[in-house]
Structure formats: C-alpha cells, structure tokens
Amino acid sequence: MQEFSRYERQWILKEIGREGQARLARSKVAVMGLGALGSVSANLLARAGVGNLLLIDRDFVELNNLQRQILYEEQDARENLPKAVAAREKLSRVNSEIRIESEVADINSETIEELLKGVHLIVDGTDNFETRFLINDYSLKFRIPWIYGGAVRTEGMSYFIFPHEGPCLRCLFPEPPAVGSQQTCDQVGILAPVTHLIASFQATEAIKYLAGCAEDVERRLWKVDLWSRRFRAVSMEPLKKNPCSGCRQEDYPYLNQTLSTRTVKLCGRNAVQIYRKNPEDLDLRGLAARLLPKGAVTLNPYLLKVSAQPYEITVFSNGRVMVKGTEDENKAKSLYAQYIGT
Numbered sequence: 001m002q003e004f005s006r007y008e009r010q011w012i013l014k015e016i017g018r019e020g021q022a023r024l025a026r027s028k029v030a031v032m033g034l035g036a037l038g039s040v041s042a043n044l045l046a047r048a049g050v051g052n053l054l055l056i057d058r059d060f061v062e063l064n065n066l067q068r069q070i071l072y073e074e075q076d077a078r079e080n081l082p083k084a085v086a087a088r089e090k091l092s093r094v095n096s097e098i099r100i101e102s103e104v105a106d107i108n109s110e111t112i113e114e115l116l117k118g119v120h121l122i123v124d125g126t127d128n129f130e131t132r133f134l135i136n137d138y139s140l141k142f143r144i145p146w147i148y149g150g151a152v153r154t155e156g157m158s159y160f161i162f163p164h165e166g167p168c169l170r171c172l173f174p175e176p177p178a179v180g181s182q183q184t185c186d187q188v189g190i191l192a193p194v195t196h197l198i199a200s201f202q203a204t205e206a207i208k209y210l211a212g213c214a215e216d217v218e219r220r221l222w223k224v225d226l227w228s229r230r231f232r233a234v235s236m237e238p239l240k241k242n243p244c245s246g247c248r249q250e251d252y253p254y255l256n257q258t259l260s261t262r263t264v265k266l267c268g269r270n271a272v273q274i275y276r277k278n279p280e281d282l283d284l285r286g287l288a289a290r291l292l293p294k295g296a297v298t299l300n301p302y303l304l305k306v307s308a309q310p311y312e313i314t315v316f317s318n319g320r321v322m323v324k325g326t327e328d329e330n331k332a333k334s335l336y337a338q339y340i341g342t
C-alpha cells in the first residue's frame with residue numbers, strides 16, 4: 001500500500017484527486033528505451049506514483065549520455081551499467097513504494113509479447129522507427145495505447161495513439177522512413193531541454209490517461225522547435241479517412257515478421273547487433289580472461305566490454321553482442337568471430 005501523503009501536491013489537483021491517485025497506483029506502464037526521453041518519463045512517472053514500472057533498454061550508460069539522460073551519473077558510465085539497471089537502482093531510491101522491473105533486452109518481434117504482458121500503457125523512449133512500428137503493431141493487436149515521442153537537434157514531437165480509435169503511427173507514416181534518411185542525435189546533436197519537454201508532454205498525457213481522464217488526453221500531434229519557440233498542434237482527424245491496413249483489417253506485419261537474420265545494423269548509431277546462437281553456453285568470466293591479452297576488458301554482472309580500437313565489443317549476459325564503431329555487418333561479424341568465437 002502506498003503512502004498517500006507523499007503525493008499530496010499531486011492529488012489535491014482537482015483534475016486528479018484521490019481516486020486518480022489510486023488509479024495511478026494500480027497502473028503498469030512500460031517505458032521502452034531509457035535514453036533522454038525514457039529517463040525523463042520514467043523519472044516523472046515513478047515520482048508521480050505509477051505503481052508498476054517496466055523499464056526496458058538494450059544499451060549501457062556512456063559518458064556522452066549524461067548531457068541529457070537525467071537518471072545516470074558518472075559512476076554508472078565508469079561501471080558500464082546497463083541503462084535499465086542504473087535507472088531501476090536510481091528510481092528505487094527515489095520511490096521505494098512502487099514496483100520497478102527492468103529488462104536489459106532488445107525489443108523485437110520475438111520478445112515484445114512476452115515483455116509487455118499486463119502493461120496498460122507504453123511510453124516511447126526508443127530512438128528508431130523499426131521499434132516504433134513494432135510497438136504500433138503490438139498496440140493495435142492488444143489494444144494497448146502508446147505515446148509516441150521523438151526529438152532531434154532542437155525539435156521534437158509527441159502523439160498519443162489510441163488503438164482503433166484514432167490514427168496510428170502507420171496511418172501517419174505508411175512505411176518506416178528509409179534507412180539513413182533520418183537525422184539521428186548521434187549525427188546532428190540534440191538539445192537536452194527539448195527532450196525533457198517532449199518527455200514531459202508524454203508523462204502528462206500518461207498521467208491523464210492512467211488517472212482516468214482519457215477524455216482530457218490531447219488527440220493532436222504536437223511539434224516543437226524549442227530553440228525558435230515554435231509550437232504547433234496538428235489535427236490527425238483527416239487521416240481517419242484513409243486508415244492503414246493494421247487499423248482497417250488487423251494486419252500486423254512488424255509483429256509477425258520472423259527475424260531472418262541474427263545480425264542487425266543499428267542505424268545512425270554506428271553499431272551492429274548480433275544475436276548469439278547458443279546464449280546458454282556463454283561464460284562471461286572465462287571470456288574476459290581469454291580476451292584480456294587482446295585489449296582493455298571490463299566486466300560487470302550484466303556485460304563484458306572489450307575495447308579493440310577503433311571498435312568496441314559488448315557481450316551481454318543473455319548472449320546479445322553489440323559491436324560499436326562500424327555499420328558494416330560483415331566487419332562486425334568478423335570482429336565477433338575474432339574476439340568471441342562462434
């Protein structure tokens with residue numbers, strides 16, 4: 001049972017009230033991706049008293065995250081802590097009365113259904129459209145709303161998607177943008193306050209929805225350029241005339257796709273991800289000892305990282321491998337073979 005008084009400044013708001021606060025306590029929210037957007041959303045939702053938070057991220061903390069990703073500190077980067085773990089530890093200290101689960105995992109068509117079981121709302125903190133289209137399919141199929149958010153340079157946008165009630169992401173963008181056509185924060189930069197603003201939009205709409213005020217949720221898409229203070233709300237109503245195949249006939253290609261390859265280029269991140277065939281064979285300690293002569297090795301309970309300049313190879317305990325420093329899948333595979341073996 002949560003201590004109600006800690007949320008007093010929130011539930012005395014007539015929009016929320018004690019009933020709204022109690023609803024928040026019964027809710028389960030998944031925050032997918034714990035970069036700038038996800039860490040701000042997770043922070044606000046934990047402090048607001050959302051009773052169950054599921055934090056999902058595939059990456060670990062690096063020094064260049066700290067400019068905007070408010071849940072992390074220098075020590076987390078030094079220890080190469082997975083973001084999901086660092087975020088859970090931090091938020092558990094902020095609010096010990098809520099339940100916080102974390103998953104150091106990649107979200108794909110094989111993992112999403114198991115990961116998101118029992119979730120009432122999904123908050124988007126991802127940085128790529130492949131994952132967002134997958135979340136969108138999941139949302140339509142299981143009728144779980146989600147809140148799209150994106151930010152790059154000084155701009156951002158946010159849109160609350162009610163499955164089968166209003167236009168979804170695929171109604172808005174029939175196809176994911178072509179690979180390489182999108183600017184990414186890695187390439188063109190990101191102003192931290194814009195990510196905080198967009199995540200605050202997302203968290204506000206999440207609180208409205210979870211507190212039982214779905215009728216107050218903003219149905220328009222919000223676009224912001226914070227540098228030039230341009231704010232724009234775009235009605236999605238016209239898109240209702242031409243729904244996507246997911247909204248029209250329950251066609252979910254992103255959810256149904258099989259992973260044809262075990263190697264995935266992480267676009268705009270200058271990294272390739274490889275799934276190990278037999279993750280159960282993995283012995284991180286043994287591997288660390290073997291790799292020590294080949295480069296600087298760091299090991300924690302969640303991952304092993306080896307620096308092989310100009311590359312960096314990270315092996316997660318569930319067998320997922322991330323090669324940073326290249327987008328060439330063949331180069332990544334050969335580094336994998338050279339350092340990790342088959």
Ligand SMILES: [Zn+2]
Binds near residue numbers: 169170243244
């Ligand atoms: Zn649609």
